[in-house]
Amino acid sequence: MWAEQGGVPSDYKWYDLTAFKSDRSLFAKWQRNIKGNWYAFADVQYRSVRHTMNGFRKNPTLKVDRSFDFVNPKAGISYQKNGYNFYVSYAVANKEPNRDDFEAGLTNQPKHEQLQDVELGIERKTAKYTWGATFYYMHYRNQLIVTGQINDVGAYNRVNVPNSYRMGLELQGSYQFNHWLQANANIALSQNKIKQFTEYIDNYDAPVFKQEAIVHNNTDIAFSPNIVANYQVTAKPIKHVSLALPGKYVGRQYLDNTQNKARSLQAFFVQDVRLSYQLPN
Numbered sequence: 210m211w212a213e214q215g216g217v218p219s220d221y222k223w224y225d226l227t228a229f230k231s232d233r234s235l236f237a238k239w240q241r242n243i244k245g246n247w248y249a250f251a252d253v254q255y256r257s258v259r260h261t262m263n264g265f266r267k268n269p270t271l272k273v274d275r276s277f278d279f280v281n282p283k284a285g286i287s288y289q290k291n292g293y294n295f296y297v298s299y300a301v302a303n304k305e306p307n308r309d310d311f312e313a314g315l316t317n318q319p320k321h322e323q324l325q326d327v328e329l330g331i332e333r334k335t336a337k338y339t340w341g342a343t344f345y346y347m348h349y350r351n352q353l354i355v356t357g358q359i360n361d362v363g364a365y366n367r368v369n370v371p372n373s374y375r376m377g378l379e380l381q382g383s384y385q386f387n388h389w390l391q392a393n394a395n396i397a398l399s400q401n402k403i404k405q406f407t408e409y410i411d412n413y414d415a416p417v418f419k420q421e422a423i424v425h426n427n428t429d430i431a432f433s434p435n436i437v438a439n440y441q442v443t444a445k446p447i448k449h450v451s452l453a454l455p456g457k458y459v460g461r462q463y464l465d466n467t468q469n470k471a472r473s474l475q476a477f478f479v480q481d482v483r484l485s486y487q488l489p490n
Contacts, residue, residue, distance in 0.1 A: 225270060229261040237240060243286075251284040258305045273311050279303035285328075294332040301325055310353060310367050320369050323350040340382035347375040354403070355431050356465060357448045367380045370466075372404040373430060384394040394440035400480055401433035428468040434460035434476075 233256070240250035242336045255278075262273040285298030306319035329344035353367040377399025385391050408423045429435070441455040 226265060226479065227263045227316035229258045229259075230308075231257075233257045234278060246288050246290045248287045249285070250287075250474055254281040255279070256281065256303075260305070260308070260311065262308065262311060268312070272310075272401060273318075273463070275305075275311075275318075275422065277305045279305075279321075288311070292334050294334075295330070296332075297327075297329045298327075299327050306353060306367075319353060319367070320351045322352050322369075324352075336385075338382065338384045341380070345375075345378045345379070349373045349375075352430075354466065358383075359412075364421060370403050373402060374404075375399060375401045375430075375433070377401075389445045390443070392440070392442045394438070395490070396436070396438040398436055399433070401430040403428050403430055403466055408465075408467055425467055429463050431464060431466050432462050434462050436476075449487045451483075451485045451487070453485075454481070455483065456480045 210417040213336075225415055235255045236252065238250070240248065243249050245404045258277045258279070260273055260275045262271075265271055272322055281302045283300035285296060285300060286417070287296035289295075302311075302324045304322045304324075306321065310319040325348045326343045326345065328343055330341065332341040333339065335455065349370075351369040351371060352373045352412070354370055355367050379395065381393070381395035383391065383393035393460045404427060406428055408425060410423065412419055412421050436458070438439045438458040438459065439456070441453055443451060443453045445451050458476070458478045460476045461470075463469070464472045464474065
């Protein structure tokens with residue numbers, strides 16, 4: 210990029226502030242055939258994370274030195290017979306905030322997230338087709354969610370919310386019609402809710418400037434559509450030539466956590482056409 214009057218001195222540094230992150234982990238896994246067609250598994254991960262940041266561009270005096278120690282277990286059982294696989298699992302996962310979260314939290318530094326996940330599913334696989342269904346429930350403590358506010362480089366800021374969840378059903382399948390025609394599709398139907406969220410609005414019309422607090426209950430999480438669907442039909446009519454028709458539908462997404470339709474992205478559908486040719490060896 211060239212500009213005659215750029216307004217930026219030669220060799221200008223946008224910022225020069227050091228940051229350091231260490232991440233150590235241990236992992237163990239156990240699986241066993243319990244009896245007949247019954248199988249069980251369990252695994253556990255230990256993570257030790259440390260963030261050290263020597264200030265930020267907009268707040269060079271804000272120093273961060275935070276350590277996190279996580280134990281993330283998961284366990285489940287499955288039943289497999291005649292091409293069917295039934296399974297259920299439970300997991301706990303913890304995750305540290307990222308650098309942007311620390312920079313945005315000038316007064317209230319972010320907390321780590323914790324997720325408890327329950328999944329129940331069934332799968333069926335044959336030489337000609339596959340299908341599957343999975344129900345999940347994810348309960349979050351201190352989930353870091355976007356607020357709709359952006360920083361100076363256009364990235365979304367995130368804040369902790371004490372109590373939220375994601376619950377849904379995922380369906381997927383594929384079918385091989387013959388040697389040259391194949392189709393697959395998947396759909397995710399979900400609810401993504403914050404139990405309670407407080408919105409702060411600057412009131413400049415009041416005699417004395419103040420912030421008004423508005424409490425919202427059971428609202429959708431920002432940028433979390435209730436439906437996402439994909440499909441693709443692929444044909445290989447002649448050797449080395451492939452024609453694919455992928456499509457995607459995404460439901461309405463809210464830009465913040467107030468579930469205000471005026472601040473949302475409408476549902477949309479995208480249909481692509483992809484033609485490819487593979488060069489012979």
